[in-house]
Amino acid sequence: VGNSVFKVTILGSSSAIPAYGRFPSAQVIQYANSNFLIDCGEGTQIQINRYKIKSSKIRHVFISHLHGDHYFGLIGLITTLNLLGRIEPLEIFSPKALKEIIRVQLDVSNLKLRFPLHFHSLEDNPNPILDTRFMKVYSFPVEHRIACWGFAFIEKEKERRFVKEAGARYGVPVSKIPNIKKGADFVAKDGTIIKNRALTIDPEKSRKYVYITDSRPIKNVPDFIKDANLLYHETTFLKDMNNRAFETFHSTTTQAGEFAKSLHAKSLIIGHFSAKYKSLDALILETKASFPNTELAIEGKSYPVD
């Protein structure tokens, strides 16, 4: 029994001004058979086409904040999904004002969508904003010029793995396996108690993906983002632009690397690159100096969460 697919595909890696062919922020999490979209800058639907992401499988969209480079592509994606015949609801997690922005644009075009949009307003809330069969999603405030949220995608604790050979040895009937996977012991016909540990092995470890942009390095770090398998953190600027990063509520390479280290993250993707930088070489080199296991966000590339 292998793990489900859990990977992140970058659709946009640019900060506010798209430059050098780089698109504004957007990425897709593919988990098992469903897609989560995080941020949706202008042109996201074009990138979805280009990189052959199944837009019909996107059921949940998470918008970090209402600067345009993080949401201007959403209305276009919605109208295209409608033209493609979608009927399933789309769940949108975002700051509250987005609902009105989408509504006014649908209204002027006289467009009645064939599928419902469900808006979920992001607020300071320690509970999961989404709880599916396999995954909990949390939001948390980050430090930007306007209200802005990070997201954590955390696999639920998995069931113990039943060892068939052990089951055969102790005569475990199939009907008992579900409970044993949940941790129950097994009582044999002769009354002997077979401890769960003799029948199962530990579950695969739950995996965790954390997304932070746009933000200074955050000071209030929620426990649930610690030990992330994969962290996406913005590095709008090189470290020599430290003052500019502070003033504009962004982060530098060094700050992102130090933050990943403090989080005990296993690996880091950096993105949201300023239009100042044609080459990204210096950005990756500087970040690796603080956190070696770093990769650049490259559009179209997928990064496993493991």
Place this chain on the structure above:
Amino acid sequence: VGNSVFKVTILGSSSAIPAYGRFPSAQVIQYANSNFLIDCGEGTQIQINRYKIKSSKIRHVFISHLHGDHYFGLIGLITTLNLLGRIEPLEIFSPKALKEIIRVQLDVSNLKLRFPLHFHSLEDNPNPILDTRFMKVYSFPVEHRIACWGFAFIEKEKERRFVKEAGARYGVPVSKIPNIKKGADFVAKDGTIIKNRALTIDPEKSRKYVYITDSRPIKNVPDFIKDANLLYHETTFLKDMNNRAFETFHSTTTQAGEFAKSLHAKSLIIGHFSAKYKSLDALILETKASFPNTELAIEGKSYPVD
């Protein structure tokens, strides 16, 4: 004295769903030293970068109608122009509701633009909507599901061309040349009247570009669009989709070709291609059968108006 540059560069050629790498509607007219933008679908700013159009030289934007594939890129372009330091006003000609759509999006991001936006509401109006030193721009209603406008860009009548050699022969002082270019005769020192025709040759002919999308073939054809040097007309569908074109208020290849012929246009560009068509071969072949001097709208390609 040559003619000023007058050309159209296609930035988007797709209908509502961007497909096969084709972007939604947008194009730039370059006239002398200024750029006019017509329609501004999602990703227009990305295409402007890609094809090295000077966005700082765009002073006028014309939006045909408020279906998203014709304006979703405008807010992104505006915020990028602001980040690039623009201070010159931007004149926007569009259906009235666009102003509110732009405002609400600027408001939520807390953005005060450093340059003014001047909105001009399109109405049924026989007068030019814009009258510059060199050009008059007219709008006219076309036939779509919601209010939609075509545009005509018509060079002003030019001055007669003064022939230096003739001027020298009759002793014309420099101070008289401006009036002679406007058609005046010249009175020599001895009282002889030198007819204007002896001093000048006919001006270059005024050129005309006409833009029509999205629309059925229009029935009320304004005189000022006749004899266009270049007509852009939508061909969303092949001719076998005649019924679908009628129902959705679009045009077929054959209709566009016939319309160009009835207009006595010199040449035709077809665009706004449905996502049904991966190859555009059948679209160009069918249109050429009615109007041979036709070209496909190819993104990044420029078409002279002459």
